[in-house]
Amino acid sequence: xxxxxxxxxxxxxxxxGADNRSLKKHLARISVGGKIGKAAGQAPVxxxxxxxxxxxxxxxxxALMGHNGSGKTTFLRTLAGxxxxxxxxxxxxxxxxxxxxxxxxxxxxxxxxxxxxLRGLIAGLTRREIDEKMxxxxxxxxxxxxxxxxxxxYSAGMQARLAFAVATSVDADVLLLDEWIAVxxxxxxxxxxxxxxxxxERARILVLASHDVQLVRYYCNKVVRFDSGLVSxxxxxxxxxxxxAMPVGAPA
Amino acid sequence: MxxxxxxxxxxxxxxxxxxxxxxxxxxxxxxxxxxFWITISMGAMVLGIGVLYARLFKFPLDDFLxxxxxxxxxxxxISSVINEGCxxxxxxxxxxxxxxxxxxxxxxRLMIRALINMGHHLIIIVAVLIWDRxxxxxxxxxxxxxxxxxxxxxxxxxxxxxxxxxxxxxxxQIVAAGMQFAMFMTPVFWKPEQVGARHVLLxxxxxxxxxxxxxxxxxxxxxxxxxxPLLATMAVLGWLLTFAVxxxxxxxxxxxx
Numbered sequence: 001x002x003x004x005x006x007x008x009x010x011x012x013x014x015x016x017g018a019d020n021r022s023l024k025k026h027l028a029r030i031s032v033g034g035k036i037g038k039a040a041g042q043a044p045v046x047x048x049x050x051x052x053x054x055x056x057x058x059x060x061x062x063a064l065m066g067h068n069g070s071g072k073t074t075f076l077r078t079l080a081g082x083x084x085x086x087x088x089x090x091x092x093x094x095x096x097x098x099x100x101x102x103x104x105x106x107x108x109x110x111x112x113x114x115x116x117x118l119r120g121l122i123a124g125l126t127r128r129e130i131d132e133k134m135x136x137x138x139x140x141x142x143x144x145x146x147x148x149x150x151x152x153x154y155s156a157g158m159q160a161r162l163a164f165a166v167a168t169s170v171d172a173d174v175l176l177l178d179e180w181i182a183v184x185x186x187x188x189x190x191x192x193x194x195x196x197x198x199x200x201e202r203a204r205i206l207v208l209a210s211h212d213v214q215l216v217r218y219y220c221n222k223v224v225r226f227d228s229g230l231v232s233x234x235x236x237x238x239x240x241x242x243x244x245a246m247p248v249g250a251p252a
Numbered sequence: 253m254x255x256x257x258x259x260x261x262x263x264x265x266x267x268x269x270x271x272x273x274x275x276x277x278x279x280x281x282x283x284x285x286x287x288f289w290i291t292i293s294m295g296a297m298v299l300g301i302g303v304l305y306a307r308l309f310k311f312p313l314d315d316f317l318x319x320x321x322x323x324x325x326x327x328x329x330i331s332s333v334i335n336e337g338c339x340x341x342x343x344x345x346x347x348x349x350x351x352x353x354x355x356x357x358x359x360x361r362l363m364i365r366a367l368i369n370m371g372h373h374l375i376i377i378v379a380v381l382i383w384d385r386x387x388x389x390x391x392x393x394x395x396x397x398x399x400x401x402x403x404x405x406x407x408x409x410x411x412x413x414x415x416x417x418x419x420x421x422x423x424x425q426i427v428a429a430g431m432q433f434a435m436f437m438t439p440v441f442w443k444p445e446q447v448g449a450r451h452v453l454l455x456x457x458x459x460x461x462x463x464x465x466x467x468x469x470x471x472x473x474x475x476x477x478x479x480x481p482l483l484a485t486m487a488v489l490g491w492l493l494t495f496a497v498x499x500x501x502x503x504x505x506x507x508x509x
Contacts, residue, residue, distance in 0.1 A: 013507055014504070014507060016419070016507065016508055077349060077350055080350050080351060080352060081351065081352025082348060082349050082350050082351055082352060082506055083506060083507075084503045096352070098350050098351065100349075100350040101346065101349070101350055106346075107274070107278055109278065109281060110274070110278060110281070114274075118270075118271075118274060121267050121270050121271075122267070122347055122351060122353070123351075126266075127270075
């Protein structure tokens with residue numbers, strides 16, 4: 001049974017810029033000591049998400065809306081389990097499949113088939129499962145003979161097809177997508193669309209971050225708005241316009 | 253939490269092995285001989301250095317060639333684990349940033365990759381030892397046991413180097429420079445007795461004990477009595493330290509990348 005329960009989730013990032021990474025600077029700071037050194041040397045902290053509360057149940061298709069840098073991707077990564085919360089808890093039951101970054105586990109000089117295997121393994125499929133699904137994945141990518149060629153010969157759209165095909169072939173209960181639709185031609189979008197609808201129909205949870213209002217309306221039945229790490233209440237998709245029209249800093 | 257991560261990684265050791273095997277194949281992709289280039293290039297090095305140094309040092313070749321074969325292969329494994337260790341987490345950044353995979357998968361990938369490479373090198377050692385006909389079976393078994401302890405030791409060094417390198421990007425350079433220096437200070441190409449068996453240069457060098465433990469029983473050389481206790485202590489204390497550092501930084505490693 002798929003479900004997501006988030007309580008008082010806060011995520012902070014220390015930003016380790018180029019300035020902070022050098023051991024020399026770190027050591028120099030220790031030797032200098034004192035207040036100035038300490039203040040200058042501390043990594044700046046960004047609060048990417050603050051006090052998020054949310055509950056998702058099977059059938060929920062949640063849209064994450066918000067400006068660039070409002071915390072959508074951080075939220076997705078936290079859901080994927082890559083980031084651990086600084087405060088609060090996040091419980092995700094069921095298998096999670098994330099399509100956040102097209103380059104995950106991709107080896108540009110390996111063939112399409114090899115990359116499907118690699119991505120599949122990382123996504124948690126066994127070799128046998130991958131072999132069983134290979135035909136289906138290969139057919140969906142529609143890449144034909146290109147699958148036997150190195151990935152570096154692919155266009156961005158072709159890579160997206162491959163990544164999308166593998167991510168959606170995992171029998172996931174919770175599917176996380178980040179702006180994936182930005183690449184790919186009309187034919188692929190149509191195929192991707194059908195595949196996604198199929199997933200959604202199986203009463204699973206979809207979390208989709210996007211700026212495309214039309215797209216969001218089509219796939220999702222719920223929406224939240226992100227504003228510099230603050231997250232609004234989960235609202236039905238019908239409230240989308242009202243939610244987006246609200247002034248910054250007052251999400252309810 | 254570090255222990256939970258480690259256990260989780262053990263459950264998915266299969267993934268680590270697949271990634272490691274992929275790494276090895278990827279390196280030799282397109283070449284006709286594939287990973288057997290590992291064997292060939294090492295064989296050339298052993299033969300070249302063996303013949304040259306035997307002459308320089310005026311050692312009989314059938315005595316020096318087995319010595320240098322074992323030494324170079326062992327040094328190759330030690331230095332590649334420690335040098336490549338610096339890169340374990342950094343190179344896995346793309347994966348770590350979007351999955352909940354246990355972090356220890358990546359040190360395991362490093363070690364399995366080193367084992368695959370060493371497997372290809374072992375062909376040379378076996379060939380040289382058979383040609384030399386001095387090694388006894390108990391000696392070989394004891395040497396393998398020593399090798400296991402050495403691997404446990406370099407595994408923590410590689411893991412720790414990986415964590416620190418993710419945070420401080422100068423560390424891989426420092427490690428590379430240090431390992432190069434260590435190669436010359438360690439009896440890899442020369443014999444310990446050439447500087448005197450209990451010389452301080454040997455006694456303070458942890459790598460010397462690793463060589464002593466692996467090479468001694470194999471080539472029937474007298475061993476330093478401190479070797480085994482020191483290696484065992486290093487393994488235990490090293491892993492405790494690594495686990496402590498890992499526990500403190502595990503949540504943060506992904507942000508370092």
